[in-house]
Amino acid sequence: MTVPLPVDELAVLRERRSAKWQTYPAGILPLTISETDFPIAEPIAEVLHEAVSRSDTGYAMPAPEFGKAVAGFADARWGWPVEPGRVTAVTDVSTGCAGLLRACCRPGEAVVISPPVYPPFFDWVAEVGAELIEAPLRQDGSGMWQLDLDALRDAFRVRPAAYILCSPHNPVGRVHDRGELEVVVQLAHEYGVRVISNEIHAPLVLEGAAFTPLLTSIPGDGAGPLLVRRPAVPGRILAGRRRVSRRCRGDFNELA
Numbered sequence: 001m002t003v004p005l006p007v008d009e010l011a012v013l014r015e016r017r018s019a020k021w022q023t024y025p026a027g028i029l030p031l032t033i034s035e036t037d038f039p040i041a042e043p044i045a046e047v048l049h050e051a052v053s054r055s056d057t058g059y060a061m062p063a064p065e066f067g068k069a070v071a072g073f074a075d076a077r078w079g080w081p082v083e084p085g086r087v088t089a090v091t092d093v094s095t096g097c098a099g100l101l102r103a104c105c106r107p108g109e110a111v112v113i114s115p116p117v118y119p120p121f122f123d124w125v126a127e128v129g130a131e132l133i134e135a136p137l138r139q140d141g142s143g144m145w146q147l148d149l150d151a152l153r154d155a156f157r158v159r160p161a162a163y164i165l166c167s168p169h170n171p172v173g174r175v176h177d178r179g180e181l182e183v184v185v186q187l188a189h190e191y192g193v194r195v196i197s198n199e200i201h202a203p204l205v206l207e208g209a210a211f212t213p214l215l216t217s218i219p220g221d222g223a224g225p226l227l228v229r230r231p232a233v234p235g236r237i238l239a240g241r242r243r244v245s246r247r248c249r250g251d252f253n254e255l256a
């Protein structure tokens, strides 16, 4: 059954002050700006209204409920046991990826990505002064995009400091299967490469596809690779309400 999402009239949407609605003249809709048009979910709106009504907008404190909420969701959705105490909140996924890169790689070291990929991956690598190595995706006989594990091995032979994995992969929509991820993990161990797994799109896979959290494809306790996941409040809905967490740097250093 298809349930239409309630979306405001175009004229009302055009009154929004966000980049999606103000960057270009009316008539051009930049689909590259992935802001949602439907209203903010009621429970989120309520918490925000309540906080603003009390001017409760100071610097955030660590919230143990956050780790518990992430763990509950991961368990219910993927059967993935997450330890709540190991969950760290970041301002948004991009800040998290750049922060992890900074923590695990020094300027001049190499970082691998698999294009075509969400363009800011290139920017994060440049931001930390790392050298970019591309291990592009490949298309199989039916035109399906997937990780090129041979290209990845070649890239890892250079002993890069990190690999930023996009799982599921934006923009091709590929949900990497467990077998592929196990090879990624095995290669990472073999060549001593940190894997930063950007799993922002994990809750959005199509019916029939099974998302595998990278940490569930690691033998042992999964202590090697690092992980970045979606923040509790989706940045794309509340992009204008972000605050920089001063705790991030220290937290990443602990992880590294």
Ligand SMILES: Cc1ncc(COP(=O)(O)O)c(C=O)c1O
Pocket (backbone or CB within 6 Å): 034, 092, 093, 094, 095, 118, 166, 170, 198, 200, 234, 235, 236
């Ligand atoms: C793979 C990927 N990472 C990060 C982002 C941006 O996330 P955020 O706005 O939380 O930085 C997107 C947005 O589409 C994305 O596709």
